[in-house]
Amino acid sequence: MEFSENKRLLSASLLIEYWYCPRFIYFMNVLGVQQYEEKRLKVRLGREVHIRKALQPEYLRKKLGVIKQEKNVYLSDPGYGICGILDEILFFDEGKISLLDYKFAYNSHKFKTQFLQNVFYSLLIERNYNTGIDHCYIVYTRERNKLVRYDIKEKDKKEVIQAINDVHHIISTGYFPGGTGIKKRCPDCTYKNICIR
Numbered sequence: 001m002e003f004s005e006n007k008r009l010l011s012a013s014l015l016i017e018y019w020y021c022p023r024f025i026y027f028m029n030v031l032g033v034q035q036y037e038e039k040r041l042k043v044r045l046g047r048e049v050h051i052r053k054a055l056q057p058e059y060l061r062k063k064l065g066v067i068k069q070e071k072n073v074y075l076s077d078p079g080y081g082i083c084g085i086l087d088e089i090l091f092f093d094e095g096k097i098s099l100l101d102y103k104f105a106y107n108s109h110k111f112k113t114q115f116l117q118n119v120f121y122s123l124l125i126e127r128n129y130n131t132g133i134d135h136c137y138i139v140y141t142r143e144r145n146k147l148v149r150y151d152i153k154e155k156d157k158k159e160v161i162q163a164i165n166d167v168h169h170i171i172s173t174g175y176f177p178g179g180t181g182i183k184k185r186c187p188d189c190t191y192k193n194i195c196i197r
Helices: 012-020 023-030 041-055 059-064 112-129 154-173 183-188
Strands: 068-077 082-091 097-103 135-140 146-151
Touching: 012 023, 012 112, 012 154, 023 154, 068 112, 082 112, 097 112, 112 135, 112 154
Parallel strands: 097 135
Antiparallel strands: 068 082, 082 097, 135 146
8 A cells, every 4th residue: 555645644552453443443533533541540551651661771671682772763654654653672783673662561461462563663663774673572561571572474564564554444435344353342342332233
C-alpha cells in the first residue's frame, strides 16, 4: 500500500487496539467513539513506568554490549504510513541495531501484542536507519526489570505489515471488520452496547 497525503500515520497503540479487536479501529476512527482507556488502572500504571524508565540502571545495556543508545526516539515512515516513539534504540559493534521496550507486565504472560508492537518498531528503525533488525529486547518491570530477547523473523514483519494495511483500509474506506475471535473479551468491552455480534 502506497502512502498518500490524506492517509494518517498509524501509531503502535492503534495497532494494539486492532490486534485486540479490529472493530476498535472502526468505532474509534470511523465513528469517533472513544473508549477512555486512560481511566483504567493498569493503563495509568503502564504510562507511569514509561515516564520513570529513564532511571533504569545502565548495567542492562552493558550486559548486552551496547556501544550507544538513543532514548525516546520519534520515528515515522510515510511509505508504511506509521509513526511511533521508541523507548530505546540500541547500537552494537559492526553497525548492528536493536530496540529495547519497557512493559508494565510479567514475562510469564507473554502477550503476543507486546512482541508485535516491537516488530512494528523494528520496521520504523529499518526504514529510518537503512538496516535490518533481527531481534528486540523487552524489560518486564513487574519482574524486577527482567530482560528478555526475542528474535524477529520475516514472517513476523509480514504479519505486522498486513495489519498496518488492514487498519489503513478500515479508516480510509469506513469498512466494518469482523470482531475478535476471542469472545471472552466481549463482555468487558467498552463497545459491547453498540457492537453487532
